[in-house]
Amino acid sequence: MATTRRMILLGGLGTAGALVVGYALWPSHRLEKADALAAKPGEKFINNWLKIASDDTVTVVVPHCDMGTGIYTALPQMAAEELDADWSKVKVEAAPPDTIFANGPLGEGFILSTQGMTANDIPAFLRGTVANTFRSVAGYMDLQVTGGSSAVRATGVYGMRIAGAAAREMLVKAAAARWNVSPSECTTKANKVLHAASGRSLGYGALVEDAAGYSPSANPPLKPKDKYTLVGKSIPRVDIPKKVNGTTNYGLDVVQPGMLYAAIRISPVFGGKLKSVDSKTAETMRGVKKVVSLDDSVVVVADRFWRAYNAVEALDPVWDNAGNGKVTSAEIAARHNAALKGDDLKKDITTGNGADALAGGRLVEATYSVPYLSHAPMEPMNCTALWKADGTLEVWSGTQDGLGARAFCAKVSGLSMDKVTYHLLPMGGGFGRRLPGYFNFLEQAVRTAQAMPGTPVKLIYTRDQDMQHDYYRPNVTSHLKGALGADGMPVAWVNDYTTDDGANSEAHIVYGIGNQAVRTAKVPTHVPTGPWRSVEASWHGFFIESFVDEMAHAAKKDPLDYRRAMLGAKPRHKAALELAALKAGWGTPLPAGSGRGIAMFESFGTIVAHVVQVTVGQGGALTIDRVVSAVDAGMAVNPDGFKAQIEGAIIYSLSAAKNGEITIDKGAVVQSNFPDYEVVRLADTPQIEVHLISSDAPLGGAGEPGVPPLAPAIANAIYAVTGTRIRELPLKNHTLTLAAR
Amino acid sequence: MTVKLKINGTEHVLDVEDDAPLLWVIRDEVGLTGTKFGCGIAQCGACTVHVDGNAQRSCVTTVGSVAGKEIMTIEGLSANGLTPVQQAWIDHQVPQCGYCQSGMIMAVSALLKTNPKPTDEQLAESITNICRCGTYPRIREAVRALGEKV
Structure with missing residues (x-):
């Protein structure tokens, strides 16, 4: 199932831009089936994701599930914006798990293939569509998956906005025909089509029957950003009221x-x-x-x-x-280390003179590793x-x-x-x-x-079954080497890391270093692994951003300046770093025992820079005091909701960095519940500030990108205070002392 | 093996073992599902209910030990509309997945009855419930705001 994690969660969106052209809304004959499946009395589907009722209410049908990230609000915001809908007349519901509501028909084809099924399992009337679409559409849109921080940047950008704009166009055509005027004379506002010249207006509900008969345009005109009234607003989340009185029904x-x-x-x-x-x-x-x-x-x-x-x-x-009853974590670690020392490293990328360039400067070298992690969601x-x-x-x-x-x-x-x-x-x-x-x-x-x-x-599952039969964030080891030139800046970067499937694009660095080599060593184990919030970025963020910090200190340079010097071609990354540093007071004095660390990582289309402030007590006790975060996701559809995702990612990542570790003994997981898999609680919660940067860049994901830079920012702060470099997570396995500095 | 439980003001006469866990009796016998199962060993607090007004983790509470006492669940707390704590949870957009929030709200509500204006430290000492989505910063803000109204 190697394709699942890599292709679905990370690979797909790289080509998502093509979907602007390739994404097709339903032909009108499909609406009847949708109506039969999911329209209540008085409602009618106008296209894939939108129903309009006789009282003008718009219902957005979301092809994702709710796991708490706020997409049941953000996605309807995007559709309602283009449709010129009044938010008080917008409802939201989950799309049924039916082929017709697949997030694009390819989704079904792709999912069927991962389940070992073929197109023959698809109802006959859909086969042509799947085949056609398979050729023209690629990427994430075509799934009902909720993952990969994809909802807003794929479903929203390429689905909801198009659906809203196309529906608006169809409603305008219907009204113009009814009035015998040109569609260009009509405008829309608050679930109505208006004809200013004659003072006439018709509600969407009165027009939907006619409108549904028009073919939806795949490229309807979209609103310019400066005309937005819903997107970019912190509209309260629609799912929250039922979550404060116990009435949300979970599985x-x-x-x-x-x-x-x-x-x-x-x-x-x-x-x-x-x-x-x-x-x-x-x-x-x-x-x-x-x-x-x-x-x-x-x-x-x-x-x-x-x-x-x-x-x-x-x-x-x-x-x-x-035959797996004797496997231990120590034995798995030895396998990882041996693989990196072996001769069968597989080339991922080489630029310039690659590893040969290591000879051209002062060598800095370190080995990093991260452990297996369980997801441990609250609902087993x-x-x-x-x-x-x-x-x-x-x-x-x-x-x-x-x-x-x-x-x-x-x-x-x-x-x-x-x-x-x-x-x-x-x-x-x-x-x-x-x-x-x-x-x-x-x-x-x-x-x-x-x-x-x-x-x-x-x-x-009881909690112990849940924790012991997860699909774990893989444990990974990385052997990093850098060569520093006379000015202290790196002339070579070499990263050899272990993997349980293939190469990870998240290992590719954003910094401008002329000679690079990235190589992998495959280490299969019997431990099942899977995507864990931010997936491969969860380890590469820690390795890369810690090692860059090591190089900065080896060069006796400020870690912020060091990074800035390598980001000449990356103004957005540089700006995120600078904003986080500014807001955190980078360089200003702190009490003895306290220090700051900085790290920045782009994942899922979003750049996140964290500055973490820590205090190490006389007895070595570590406190994470403050996290200041600067985030560039282009634009946040719902800024408060976006901030909540970054806050949550910081807490999730902090749990892992401090305490997260699944170990293996006698072939089985040792940990069984929260006492031996401790997670962050209120008492461990730092002050968190999130600053959102607005740019014209394509929208980035929200759920995951806050995770990767947190652990390295903590480790870099610990180094600043103690002189101890943390190269293995979690932090609980390290004894800190102030004596080193 | 009959146990009398008073839940949200209603008396239930139940044919269950004395040592049956209150959590599962509330959920499976009485049919109130707002109280959640998270860990089963009183670590996470998703199952928090009030027993005679005090927060208690129902997954390790036997029904025999609370027979005749006043038990309140999230459904009982919400019986007359939103409480100020629940309203603050909406105002500060606290929940994400929401699964832990019944227990979180029950725990915070019990604390605020005895200490309506807790410091951050008192809050953290008293509320040890786990939220994996990481809503703690907003919980802290919501409780601060409630304290300011006192």
Whole structure:
């Protein structure tokens, strides 16, 4: 599944610009099917993502799931802006996980392929469309995936805006025809088409039937930025009211008539299989209905969850460890180090004289590493499934891809897509854990349901199962070398790093260094890995921005000035660094024991610079006092929502930097819950300031880019205070002392 | 094995074991799903409810230990519309995924009853609930704003 992480999460958007031309709105005959699927009485689809009701209300149908990033507000803002809709008459709902609502038909094709399905599994009437689109459209738009910080910069820019503008154009045509005037004489405002010359106006609701008959334009005129009234405003998030009174229903909250509950124990060793289990004792416990043996796990189904859990804990399953029962973190680390010393490094990029140029200056050299990390979202993995008597399947779960989840459940159950109903629910956190390719919990729930025909079963992972059966942020080691010229500036940059799939474009540096070599060494392990908030940037940001700091100190130069000197061709990056430094008071005196570190990294189309201020106490206790962040994402559609994402990314990254570490012993994960996988709480929360930079650059992502520069900024601040260079995360494994300086 | 629980002012006579966890009884037996499961070992606070007005982590509370006491969940707190804490959560746009916020709001509401104007330090000492989305800066702001109104 190497393509999933790389292509879906990072690769796709590089070519997204092509979608401006390639993106096609539905031909009008598809609207009937959409109406049948998702229009309520009085509503009508006008194009892919927009419904208009007889009372002029506009409903934006969002082909993403809610995991807390605010896209159910930001995306409708973009559509409503182009449609000239009054925000009080805009509603939002989730697109059904149906082929017709795929985020572009290619999505289905791509997702099907990752699930081992083919175009033959697609309903006949859609095959031509998929085939055509496959040729002309590439990239992220075509999925129902929520990930890769893609919602606003792909769905919003290439979908929502186009849909809103095209719908507006269609409504204007309909009104002009009704009045027998030229469309150019008509204007739109607050869900109405106006004809100033005659003083006539018609609401969108009265026009939608006629308007839907026009073919939508793929290139409708878009509003210039200076005419925006909704985009760029901090409109309160529409999902928040239901999140303060407990009424948002997550996957965990699904209730179905006659529903039973399931608790699971999965083979502790990855890849292990269930050999045998004596279920007699568990079967006599109160409420237990069945003990189900799966390939990799044992499941107890009971009338209440705590009874299922007590019973599964009472089992003593025997596992086959698939030959992985002796693997330890130390042994994996040794493999990484050996691979980097080996001869089979694979070239990624070489510029200038590459590694040969190392001889042309003073050598600086260091080895960095980061550990495996668990996602640990607050809502543990869960899924409710019902295997019906008529041979169909109904599934309820929160995932980062409704359509992908449906396709996966079809594959697991051996059914065709049309026999699987999938209900997509809001997620109590995702961070990459709930993306397609990482659906172990769906498979186990479907298999359990197949053993309980006619009964809905809700499978819930306990926290230890969630933490020990994740798809981890990979552990990665990087061996960095730089050669400093007479002026202290680098003349050569060499980065050899380990990877569990291929080369990562995030290892390519933004700094102007003439001779570069980047090489990879593949180190496969039995530990399952997957995308974790900011994916590959989460480690390359730490390696690169720490090592640049090392070079600056080796050259006895200020780390900010050092970076600025290498960013001549990158004014936006330079500006972000300078703004963060300015707002943080870079260079101004601090009390003894306190210091600042700076780091900057671009990911998902957004440049983020953090200045972190830390204090190291006499006993070595580390406090992260303040984080000042400057962010250039072109423009923030919802500035307050964008800031919240950066704040959240800082906290998520801080948890990892301070304490995050999944270790392996006897082939299994050692950590099991928050006491041994500690995360940041209020007491550890620094003061955070986020400054947004407006530029004319294309819109960047919001959810992930705040993560990568945080850890190096902390490590650089620690160096400034203590003289100790942190080259391995997490920080909890280091003893700090003020004595070094 | 009958246990009498008074939840949000309503008495429930339930056929459950004395040592059944309050969290799962609230969710599975009584059918109130606003109270969430996060860790099962009183580490994260997603399951926080009020017992006789005090914040308590329901995942490690046995129903036998709270029989006859006044139990309040997020549904009970919200019974008469938004409380000032909930309104402050909206004003400061606190929630992201929102999953931890029932517990967070219950914990903060209990604290503010005894200490309506906590310092940042008192807040951090009292509220040890986990939020993985990282809404802590806004929680701090919201509580500061509530304190200023006292």
